[in-house]
Amino acid sequence: MFPSRTISLVIERPCAEVYAFLADPRTLAQWTEGLLHEPLIALDTWTWTTAHDGQPVVIHFTPPNQHGVLDIRLDLVDLIERHYRVRVFTNGTATELCCTVLQSAGEDDAHFASECEWLRTDLKLLKTFLEARSV
Template identity: 35%
Template sequence: MHHVRHISIFISRDPDEVYEFAADPRNLPQWAAGLARSDVRQQGDAWVAEAPFGQVRIHFAAPNAFGVMDHEVELASGRVVRNPMRVMRSSGGSEFVFTLFRQPDMSDEQFAADALAVEADLQRLKDLLEQ
């Protein structure tokens, strides 16, 4: 199995609108259940949330005009997981891409389940923004 998966979804909205919504950490509980199951609150330069696997600290890329929403998730153990994420202009809307890296000691089944969770999160984002 590959160690990296690029998971994408087409969203029928202007990329600036998609970026504005998805780049706001306070919106994560509405669409990113794999990362934030609670309100997200700012704490210094990080955002803190309750994830399915415990409390996390999230550091996002600075706001930019390129649609880049890369972020680092610091787990309670101190391990940091880097997540490239971006939105790009596509004919009639936006292509939203999340790059999923397989973590050390992750089984094929766990990596596949992680990918399915990301796909579900992106589908929720699409549903929210297209309604």
């Protein structure tokens, strides 16, 4: 069993709007700071590639579904494969977003903690971005 962290936040936007935004892989660069320094290139509808620190990264997105599931898997060459298990659901007139990550085999605690802080930063950026958008 591996340690996990779940980060949850409320986004003051309707759930359908948040889900539609996050279900589109092209929006990833608008709310992540640490990952994308190169353009995303579609390999197929739900698999994209980019580079991070000069290394190729393949990003797998869950296709849209009726369950609020928005999982993302990052495959980094010679590095840890990272799964982001994302759920969105209605919370009153807003959206609750929960993202769970597991510490990978061989990943030290400090690296995992750092990854979780990057995730927290990105999710706060997402919240700010979506709440500032006009519909």
